[in-house]
Amino acid sequence: MSLKTGLKPSCYEFFPVNEMKKVLREAAVQCSERGLYFSTKWIAETLEGLPDQPVDTSEMDISLDSSIQENIYTLSSTLDKDLTNLDPAEYDKYLLSKSYFDVKEFDRAAYFLESCNSPKCRFLRIYSKYLAGEKRKDEESHDIMGPMNDLKTFNKEIPKLMEEMESWRDSREMNDVMRKQLYPQDKNLKDLFLESVQNYYYNWSAWVELGECINNKDMLRDILNRLPNTFMSLFFKLHMSVELQDLPQAFTDIVAEFPPEYVNNRFLQTKQATMYYNNRDYDCSEIAFDRLLKSDPYRIDDMDIYSNVLYVVNEKSAKLSILAHMCVFSDKFRPETMCALGEREKAISYFRRALQIDQTCLSAWTLMGHEYVEIKNTHAAIISYKRAVEVNPKDYRAWCGLGQIYELLNMSFYAIYYYQRSSALRPYDARMWLRLAALYEQQCLYVEAIKGFSRALESKDIDDNNTIQAMTKLAKLYEDYDPEKAAAIWLRLLDRDDLHEDADERKDGHKYLASYHKEKGETEECMKHADILSGFGGSSKEDAKIIVKELKQSKKSSQDESIIDS
CATH class of the missing domain: 1.25.40.10 (Tetratricopeptide repeat domain)
Known part of the structure; x- marks a missing residue:
């Protein structure tokens, strides 16, 4: 039930704990400076899950290639030179714009970076304009259950951004989520994300977007063969195991490749709980989520899944109520909170609220579809499910x-x-x-x-x-x-012991077998099944009589033919 890490050697390179902490701390700063907050959060959670003192790994086969060891410092130092060195004037503007960015004043953030030319400032300005456009797009969106085109309101900033960014499309500084929006028809989108994670390992958002491009296990195998030998690739492999609905044993085998220091990693714990949920092992999923909440009691991420686990296990209504109150206390405007509330009462209205907050909330679309099925509103259910498969076809x-x-x-x-x-x-x-x-x-x-x-x-x-x-x-x-x-x-x-003695299947089976052996002229077997069939009484007894009569007639005809032939 618990995560079993460190059970098998891994082909992926893991740094010793102290070195890993240095790498992750620097990566968190790099991502945070660029407003990549989901990546920053993922890195920080991974960092926090590592032990204060490294455990003895002398028996573990996690040897560190010298070239990889050098990359701990060379990659980050290159980023320092290329991306972080600003002259004082630009640095002041960066600090001002970053403060606006942090409070979601994206237009103001972009405005004060107009005259800045350093890569980091240019990235933050473009990203701010993109997010400003996304914010306006969401505000202009119509009813979530309206025509499909209404849901796909266009980000009006994109044409200008495309024109400006065309000259540096292949630059690694471009935000990958933004690249996906700017070039949605790009046939090489998968390759672009692959190039991104190869250039900089620690932007978890890029890994997630790469996963969105993978629809089956064959595609995943191809991508895994092209990935760098970094520990991030193993995290990605685990992520895709859950996304592609893999069997529990496959998940367990991947977890076993992680060194023992990662046993308390919350990302691994979350994926384990989700894996059990996907495989309809709701009891194990509940235990895994309980353990996760014990170490992170105000967590809202993935609570939409946990709330559905508790809803399916009907006797957990009190626990579901506590979870819903906890989510409201932590942040009542998160889509996961609305899903947790929706499992209790006024479900559809809460799921709609969740989608007004985040139209890509998969759980809300799917659960709302279930609710519409319950009230026999098939048209609305079809719309909900179709929106769900648009969000995640997997x-x-x-x-x-x-x-x-x-x-x-x-x-x-x-x-x-x-x-x-x-x-x-x-x-x-x-x-x-x-x-x-x-x-x-x-x-x-x-x-x-x-x-x-x-x-x-x-x-x-x-x-x-x-x-x-x-x-x-x-x-x-x-x-x-x-x-x-x-x-x-x-x-x-x-021959099954769990088949009831009076089951219709027994009657049908003995009737067929009696007829089958009659046709083959196997009198003893035919009579055996006919006798059992007759014991059921009613129409079965009549069927048995007919079969026996036909058997006798068949035998008599055969005997008559033998006499004539002789």
Whole structure:
């Protein structure tokens, strides 16, 4: 249950604790000076999670390459020379503009840097103008549930910024989030983010944006092969394991590569809790979140996920109420707070508030879709789920939600498409394959239905009831395509201890097997299953009589033919 770090050697380079702290402290300053606050927060949390004194790692295989060791200082010293040396006049303007930037007066910050030419001042001015445009764009946005185009109000600062930045597009000083907005159609966007993290390892926002460009495990493998051998690449690998809905064992294997000093790292703890949530292990997810909140009681990050965990576990309503009050006390205007409140009462209104604060809040879109399904407002539910997959196409819940809605609307081919998207993200989830297979069967796509039920039975998370259901469906489908396979599946099903003695599946199984052995002329086996079938009484008894009668007639016909032949 707890994080098990330091269990296996890592191919990624980790500095000794004291050196790591020096690197992270400097990186935090570098990012903070440029207004990259999310990166700064991530670095500071990683720094705080390291022990005060380094533990003995003599038995750990984390040797430090000499060239990497030199990079601890050379990279940061290069940044000092290129980015931080300002003349006194520019430095004063930088301090003034940075103070405006910190209180979100972005236009003022940009104005006082107009005459500055140093890379750091130029970066801060461009970034300020971009954020000012984003702020106005959000203010101009219409109803979140309105037409899709209303939601995509354009940042009017972008054309001017594009013109100014075209000459230094490839410069590493460009903010990567801004680059994504400026060049959304750029086919090399993934390569640009890759170049960014290769040039400067410690901007976590760039790593996250790189992850947004990765849609499947094949793409991830390609990217991992091109990444530097820095410890940041291992953090990224762990992040993507959760984003791509990997299995718990894959997550555990990655965590084992971290040195033992990282056992209290809150990023790792958060990802562990989210991983359990993604795999529907809500009890373990709750324990992981509880441990996280014990060390960080006023935390709001990821509390939207925790609130949903508590909501799913119905008996945790008191705990959910405490969490909601804690979030309101800490910051009542965060989207995560609105999601926590939405799990309790007036859900849709709180989710809408969350989206008014942050239209990219995935949890709010998905949970609001669930609520609209509950009140049978399918149109609004479809809009909510579609917005969710726009925010994050890698989240299977919204794709699955769309599939369920279209299934309810009897629009089977739409439902099949969305379930296919969901099952591609969760190939080991039995529920997806069962739903897909049922729809295939409904549309007389029997070969696809057989594949779907077979995949469901291969899944490790399938429960006993669904196993019985899938085996029954599969056996009946095989009756027309492959009688021998059908017989084998019926036999396996009848051997199950958890199948009730009077279950309809037992009647169907014995009826088919009696007929199967009758056709093959296997009298003893046919009579055995016919006798069991007769014991159920009612129509089953009549079916057994018919099968036995047909068996006797078949034997008599065979005997008559033998006499004639002789």
